[in-house]
Structures are given as C-alpha cells and as structure tokens.
Amino acid sequence: MDRDIWREIFENDLESRGVYDGWNFSVDENYQQRMGWLQYVQCCYARFYCSICGHSWGSSKVHILFHMQLKRRTGEVRMYVFRQRCKMCTAAIYEEPTFLEENIEIAIGNLVNKITQKFYKFPIDNLPRSFVTDGRHDGPHDYNNCEGCALGICQCDTDIQYSDKHHILPKRTNQGSKKKKKKRFPHPNTYSHRQSLSQPLRSAYWDRQETGVGESSHFIVEIPPDEPSDSSGPCCIIL
Structure with a gap:
C-alpha cells in the first residue's frame, strides 16, 4: 500500500x-485505540494477494479506520486498514490490500467531507461517493479470515463518533424502544385521616404520561477528549 499516494491526495483535497x-x-502499522479522538470507519473495495501461494481475491468488506483530532489549528489523521488472510493456506498470514487509485480518491474525499463538517462547520456539499470494483467478486465475506471481524469492527457503526476507552462503539439497533417509568405512590401518612379507605389511593405521578425516546441507528457519541453480505456501496453516513 503506497502511503505517499494517500497522503498526497489528502493534502490536495484539503487545500481544494x-x-x-x-x-x-x-x-x-498496527491497530490502535485512541481515547478522545474522533473515529470514522469506511467500507471499501480492494484486492488481496497471498504472499504464500499467490492466490488473489477481491473484497467489498475492507474496513478503513480513521482517527482524527484538531488542536490549536493543527490537525492529525491516523489511518489503519484492516487486513485479510488467504483461505487456501493453513498457515496464512494477514495480507495488506491493494486499492484502485480511484477508490483512494473516493475514501479520502469522504474523509475530508467529515473533517470539514465536524471541525469547520462547512455545509454539506458533497455526498459520499460509491466505491468502484474491478468486476470480480469472490463470494460472500469470509468472516473467519477477516481481521476486522476478529476485532469486532465489521459489526460497528460506520458513522463518525468519539473513541471509547475500551472498544469502538457498536451500532445501536433498539429503534423506537421505550423505557417505562415506575409509578410512585406517596406514603399513606401524607393523606388526610378523613379520606375514605374505600377510595383508591392515587399518586401525584399516576396521570403523568409515560414517554420514551426513540434511538437512531446512526449516532454521534460525544465523550470529552483529554485536554470504521459484501456490497460495493460506501459504508459511510452523512451527519
């Protein structure tokens, strides 16, 4: 993976x-968690080549994790690409993917969109672009040989969010759920001794309407900082 190409496209896109x-x-070089950084996950198409047997395969489930922060007008982005293993080799190792240059431009463009919206409050002018393929798909996603699946990244929300201390925050699925409030009754001694015992006690909270708040499946979690079946479409959500 040519890191200089990623860096050059990133710098040019920011300036534009x-x-x-x-x-x-x-x-x-290795997967790291960063407390207090914003994280953004994209799901891209790329090809892998086994260094042992020479087997190659394409995958639309290649996750790219970006960590980013801006302090005193100086920003930093750290990228990690999750690897995959060859299913043909018993002693296979995780291999780095090879990206089409067009997909590098799309991934960086989506990343810069997030940076300009989150840190600079720019209007949303550009929607996420779809990644392109080379026309070859090698069956369903191989969960057993995917580094992202082993670390739980493939099941995570691909929207922008803050890093958690222990793990990347998973996608919420309990949409529209409601939490019931317990009905509270005041102590009987608070009622007048003249009140008829045949009259049912009513709480001051009895007639209060119970409400719940529906949760969205895509979200931003704001933890204060210390001062991620295959488809060729993008896995990024506009804020």
Missing part, C-alpha cells in the same frame, strides 16, 4: 476545500 490549517496524515 479551503482548509489551510496544518494537517498531518499517517498510516498505523
């Missing part, structure tokens, strides 16, 4: 959007 703060772009 009118962002002139200093931003550093780097690629992590």
Whole structure:
C-alpha cells in the first residue's frame, strides 16, 4: 500500500476545500485505540494477494479506520486498514490490500467531507461517493479470515463518533424502544385521616404520561477528549 499516494491526495483535497490549517496524515502499522479522538470507519473495495501461494481475491468488506483530532489549528489523521488472510493456506498470514487509485480518491474525499463538517462547520456539499470494483467478486465475506471481524469492527457503526476507552462503539439497533417509568405512590401518612379507605389511593405521578425516546441507528457519541453480505456501496453516513 503506497502511503505517499494517500497522503498526497489528502493534502490536495484539503487545500481544494479551503482548509489551510496544518494537517498531518499517517498510516498505523498496527491497530490502535485512541481515547478522545474522533473515529470514522469506511467500507471499501480492494484486492488481496497471498504472499504464500499467490492466490488473489477481491473484497467489498475492507474496513478503513480513521482517527482524527484538531488542536490549536493543527490537525492529525491516523489511518489503519484492516487486513485479510488467504483461505487456501493453513498457515496464512494477514495480507495488506491493494486499492484502485480511484477508490483512494473516493475514501479520502469522504474523509475530508467529515473533517470539514465536524471541525469547520462547512455545509454539506458533497455526498459520499460509491466505491468502484474491478468486476470480480469472490463470494460472500469470509468472516473467519477477516481481521476486522476478529476485532469486532465489521459489526460497528460506520458513522463518525468519539473513541471509547475500551472498544469502538457498536451500532445501536433498539429503534423506537421505550423505557417505562415506575409509578410512585406517596406514603399513606401524607393523606388526610378523613379520606375514605374505600377510595383508591392515587399518586401525584399516576396521570403523568409515560414517554420514551426513540434511538437512531446512526449516532454521534460525544465523550470529552483529554485536554470504521459484501456490497460495493460506501459504508459511510452523512451527519
């Protein structure tokens, strides 16, 4: 994976959007969690090549994790691409994917959209673009040989959110659920001794309407900082 191409496209895209703060772009060699950083996951198409047997396969479930932060007009982006193993080899190792340059441009464009919207409050002008394929799909996603699945990333929400201390926040699925409030009754001694015992006691809370708040399946979690079946479409959500 050519890191210089990613960095060059990122810098050019930021400048074309009118962002002139200093931003550093780097690629992590290993998966890391960063407390207090914003994280953004995209699901892209890429191809893999086994270094042992030479087998190659394409996957539309290649997750790219971006961590980003902006402090004192200096921004930083750390990228990690989750790898996959060859299913033909018993001693296979995780291989890095090979991206089409057009897909690199699309992934960086979607990332810059998030940066300009979150940190600079730019209007939403560009929707996420769909990734392209080379026309070859090698069956359903191989969960047993996917690093992202092993770490629980493939089941995570692909919207932008804050990093959690322990893990990437999973997607919420309990839409429209309601939490019932317990009905509270005041102590009987608070009632007048003249009140008839045949009259049922009513709580001051009895007639209060019970309401619940429906939760969205895509969300932003704001934890204060310390100062991620295959489809070729993008897995990113506009805020």
